Amino acid sequence: MKTREQNIDIFNQLDLFLKSRGIICADNLIFQYAEERRRSNGFDLPRHIMGLIYALLSNHRKWEDIEPKRDKVDKLFSDYDVSFIKGKSGHYFAEGIFTLKAGNIATKNQMANLHYNISILERIEKENGSIDFYYSSMPANELVKILSGNGPYKLRYVGKALAWEYLRNVGIDGIKPDVHTRRIMGSDRLGYSEKSVATEDEVVSAAEVISNHTCLSLSMIDALLWSFCAEGRADICGNNPNCDICPIKNHCHQIR
Numbered sequence: 449m450k451t452r453e454q455n456i457d458i459f460n461q462l463d464l465f466l467k468s469r470g471i472i473c474a475d476n477l478i479f480q481y482a483e484e485r486r487r488s489n490g491f492d493l494p495r496h497i498m499g500l501i502y503a504l505l506s507n508h509r510k511w512e513d514i515e516p517k518r519d520k521v522d523k524l525f526s527d528y529d530v531s532f533i534k535g536k537s538g539h540y541f542a543e544g545i546f547t548l549k550a551g552n553i554a555t556k557n558q559m560a561n562l563h564y565n566i567s568i569l570e571r572i573e574k575e576n577g578s579i580d581f582y583y584s585s586m587p588a589n590e591l592v593k594i595l596s597g598n599g600p601y602k603l604r605y606v607g608k609a610l611a612w613e614y615l616r617n618v619g620i621d622g623i624k625p626d627v628h629t630r631r632i633m634g635s636d637r638l639g640y641s642e643k644s645v646a647t648e649d650e651v652v653s654a655a656e657v658i659s660n661h662t663c664l665s666l667s668m669i670d671a672l673l674w675s676f677c678a679e680g681r682a683d684i685c686g687n688n689p690n691c692d693i694c695p696i697k698n699h700c701h702q703i704r
Contacts, residue, residue: 478670496618502614503613505545507558507605621666625648628673628677631645635701641654
């Protein structure tokens with residue numbers, strides 16, 4: 449594990465480098481959602497459905513391919529009107545998503561189970577007073593396990609990564625352990641894990657330590673790492689890393 453000083457240096461360097469490329473992580477939608485949560489008295493069911501659908505659409509897709517189509521997605525789901533969605537089949541929504549070229553390999557199954565997943569959100573609301581009250585009653589990492597596990601509140605076709613994405617879409621601070629964060633935190637890169645690709649739990653645990661060391665939110669840590677790695681952003685530490693211009697290569701195992 450990195451020391452406090454190493455973590456501070458790594459994330460200061462990432463922030464400075466990304467800003468030099470015109471990438472301002474605080475402009476990320478996730479931060480807008482967090483601010484929306486701070487200003488509100490809690491999100492209603494339609495807002496949670498929106499957050500869930502955005503998460504499902506991000507499955508095995510680059511978000512920059514989906515983001516320009518958000519208005520059309522919102523229209524397809526009638527701005528997440530619950531009665532409207534319940535009145536349409538999963539096939540209707542899957543076809544609409546594919547027409548927008550916003551689908552992925554799981555879209556048909558995701559939409560086939562959309563009514564079921566909405567019923568789970570309704571159950572959470574009914575049994576706990578509100579969805580947000582229940583979500584606020586425990587640490588986010590515990591909630592992820594509940595939503596992606598095998599219990600009564602399990603959401604179908606939602607694993608840990610998509611559960612994190614959904615929660616972040618409703619303004620809850622967290623890090624999504626996707627291919628980028630798992631790889632850069634692995635033993636071949638920054639070394640937050642002894643495995644070449646860090647596990648989802650290792651990413652979350654490491655991010656919590658980094659947050660404590662740097663006073664950055666988990667969402668900001670995620671945004672910095674993702675923007676540094678992703679195609680269409682800085683694309684420095686992706687599948688084929690550009691080590692020659694990496695600002696944190698002195699912390700990396702790749703070139704030792």
